[in-house]
Amino acid sequence: MKKITYILACCSLLVGCTNQYESNTMEKQNSQVSTMLDVHSYADFSKAYTTHLFLDLTADFDKKILSGIAAHTIQNNKANEIIFDTKELTILKVVINDKGEEVEFSLGEEDEFKGTPLKVAITPNTTRVEIHYSTSPHSEAVQWLSPQQTADKTDSFLFTQGEAILTRSWIPTQDSPGNKITYSARIKVPDSLTAVMSANTTVSKNGLFEFEMKQPIPSYLIALAIGKLEYKSLGKRSGVYAEPSMMQACYNEFEELEAMIDAAENLYGPYAWEQYDVIVLPPSFPFGGMENPRLTFATPTIIAGDKSLTSLIAHELAHSWSGNLATNATWDDFWLNEGFTVYFERRIAEALYGRDYSEMLALLGFQDLTHTLADLPAEDTRLKLDLEGRSPDDGMSDIAYEKGYFMLRMIEETVGRDKFDSFLKTYFEQFKFKNLTTEVFLDYIHDELPATQNMNLKEWIYKPGLPENCPVVVSNKFEKVDEVRISQTYVTTPAVTKDWTTHEWLHFLRGIDTSWTMENYAKADELFSFTTSTNSEIAAAWFEKSIRASYQPAYEALEAFLIKVGRRKFLTPLYRAMIESGKKNMANTIYQKARPNYHFVSSNTMDALLGYSQ
Ligand code: BES
Ligand code: ZN
Numbered sequence: 001m002k003k004i005t006y007i008l009a010c011c012s013l014l015v016g017c018t019n020q021y022e023s024n025t026m027e028k029q030n031s032q033v034s035t036m037l038d039v040h041s042y043a044d045f046s047k048a049y050t051t052h053l054f055l056d057l058t059a060d061f062d063k064k065i066l067s068g069i070a071a072h073t074i075q076n077n078k079a080n081e082i083i084f085d086t087k088e089l090t091i092l093k094v095v096i097n098d099k100g101e102e103v104e105f106s107l108g109e110e111d112e113f114k115g116t117p118l119k120v121a122i123t124p125n126t127t128r129v130e131i132h133y134s135t136s137p138h139s140e141a142v143q144w145l146s147p148q149q150t151a152d153k154t155d156s157f158l159f160t161q162g163e164a165i166l167t168r169s170w171i172p173t174q175d176s177p178g179n180k181i182t183y184s185a186r187i188k189v190p191d192s193l194t195a196v197m198s199a200n201t202t203v204s205k206n207g208l209f210e211f212e213m214k215q216p217i218p219s220y221l222i223a224l225a226i227g228k229l230e231y232k233s234l235g236k237r238s239g240v241y242a243e244p245s246m247m248q249a250c251y252n253e254f255e256e257l258e259a260m261i262d263a264a265e266n267l268y269g270p271y272a273w274e275q276y277d278v279i280v281l282p283p284s285f286p287f288g289g290m291e292n293p294r295l296t297f298a299t300p301t302i303i304a305g306d307k308s309l310t311s312l313i314a315h316e317l318a319h320s321w322s323g324n325l326a327t328n329a330t331w332d333d334f335w336l337n338e339g340f341t342v343y344f345e346r347r348i349a350e351a352l353y354g355r356d357y358s359e360m361l362a363l364l365g366f367q368d369l370t371h372t373l374a375d376l377p378a379e380d381t382r383l384k385l386d387l388e389g390r391s392p393d394d395g396m397s398d399i400a401y402e403k404g405y406f407m408l409r410m411i412e413e414t415v416g417r418d419k420f421d422s423f424l425k426t427y428f429e430q431f432k433f434k435n436l437t438t439e440v441f442l443d444y445i446h447d448e449l450p451a452t453q454n455m456n457l458k459e460w461i462y463k464p465g466l467p468e469n470c471p472v473v474v475s476n477k478f479e480k481v482d483e484v485r486i487s488q489t490y491v492t493t494p495a496v497t498k499d500w501t502t503h504e505w506l507h508f509l510r511g512i513d514t515s516w517t518m519e520n521y522a523k524a525d526e527l528f529s530f531t532t533s534t535n536s537e538i539a540a541a542w543f544e545k546s547i548r549a550s551y552q553p554a555y556e557a558l559e560a561f562l563i564k565v566g567r568r569k570f571l572t573p574l575y576r577a578m579i580e581s582g583k584k585n586m587a588n589t590i591y592q593k594a595r596p597n598y599h600f601v602s603s604n605t606m607d608a609l610l611g612y613s614q
Pocket of ligand 2: 315319337338341
């Protein structure tokens with residue numbers, strides 16, 4: 001590993017890098033491109049790469065297509081060809097600046113994961129490539145929702161999801177996290193609807209919206225949502241977009257957003273994106289949240305009414321540093337995005353709500369990690385992945401999030417918090433608007449925090465499983481919950497649970513074992529109304545136990561939940577519980593009704609889980 005870095009370090013000197021940690025990067029103008037090979041992109045950055053993208057698109061809700069132009073400003077290394085990633089796009093024509101006319105292009109063979117390379121003939125002087133195209137109604141990134149699938153049920157809705165490699169299914173682009181570009185866009189939508197993007201809105205007229213993102217970002221962070229949306233400011237640089245009927249609830253839930261941004265800045269330096277808004281999407285959004293810059297996309301399932309699930313927003317906000325400033329160079333380095341973000345998220349939670357609270361989050365995370373370690377094949381439990389020939393989705397497990405978190409926490413506990421905090425601050429400063437590989441990270445931390453040279457970081461990163469020096473989390477609060485569950489005091493004196501937070505309830509539910517009888521289920525349900533809980537995390541944890549125990553009174557609500565909610569984190573354990581407890585028929589029956597409501601990200605995973613073929 002070291003050798004490769006050094007060779008690249010030499011190359012980087014030739015292109016004028018300012019210091020050694022830009023060892024695997026080349027810096028030109030305001031764009032930055034990693035020379036690391038990304039096995040999930042067809043682009044060849046050594047020939048030519050995009051520095052700025054201008055999108056001019058019209059959204060046709062009847063045909064469910066986006067069509068128009070993607071105009072790339074390119075850095076051209078005297079090449080005769082530039083290669084873009086596409087997936088199921090129709091390319092109408094390609095025009096280059098220096099000829100002002102159509103040029104030849106060809107689409108290569110389609111790969112199941114990577115899609116189809118688009119090769120465009122350019123000249124050594126070409127600086128602009130204009131691709132005229134339209135998307136397929138089945139574009140994997142885009143979900144077109146009918147009014148019925150929204151909160152208000154009055155208008156259609158659209159949202160995109162780019163990470164990891166889905167942007168190529170709505171924009172012909174060099175779809176690798178290793179290339180950072182600026183972008184601008186003109187989006188035409190039906191008159192009554194509003195378009196928002198991961199960018200600054202510069203024009204907002206009837207049906208016409210223009211955007212500008214001045215800071216360089218990777219293609220997976222380009223995002224668009226269109227719907228009947230309102231906006232409410234939450235503070236000097238934050239606010240929320242939501243459908244009208246959801247607005248008040250969202251506004252109340254995110255009251256602490258500005259305080260979260262302050263806490264984050266206090267920890268690791270200035271917020272670099274000027275504005276931080278959240279858009280609450282319809283329930284089919286496949287993730288809890290997605291860190292699109294300036295505009296986090298969020299599931300409505302975090303609107304619990306009591307702010308109890310907003311640590312998810314702390315997570316997406318933290319990505320404004322880890323991931324969006326310092327970005328994984330390839331999807332094999334995904335833990336650099338998510339492990340740092342989980343660490344940061346828990347530090348924000350600690351700053352706002354105290355150590356007891358953040359330790360509950362950490363212990364729930366450790367429980368998730370233990371299950372993931374047991375479920376995954378050993379090679380997928382390494383932090384540094386090798387995803388060649390596979391979907392990057394395969395690497396997006398709790399290993400990146402929680403093993404990544406625990407390694408960083410181990411370093412913190414060994415070198416001391418003050419030192420680690422100043423390391424992180426410099427790290428974000430050093431790598432802002434850049435990419436890094438795991439190897440560059442290792443070199444960097446060894447130099448900045450020499451004590452880490454004697455730690456087993458390589459074991460954490462390159463070996464499967466969990467090293468012995470994994471920090472141990474102790475939560476007094478969870479110990480009390482265990483006592484209450486085991487002694488069944490929650491039945492004799494239900495008031496002992498009166499001050500429990502969502503996380504204590506989650507620990508309570510996760511601890512239900514096979515000793516629970518139907519009477520135990522019925523009694524707990526009678527006392528605490530789990531089946532009808534409006535807290536999505538509590539409901540999902542209860543449904544999973546109910547499925548495994550065949551507690552039938554929960555089934556109707558379970559089915560309604562699975563039809564409404566498309567968040568993959570909830571769907572996977574619930575369908576899996578049905579399969580593992582001999583209820584495959586029940587799973588299939590529900591899935592048939594629910595599938596049309598799911599985004600590709602979720603239906604793709606559930607299809608594989610249930611052996612579903614269209
Ligand atoms: N960036 C991820 C979502 C993601 C991961 C999209 C992999 C595509 C591929 C986001 O920041 C995330 O981690 N979301 C979590 C939130 C949680 C960890 C608080 C989610 O959606 O559950
Ligand atoms: Zn994340």
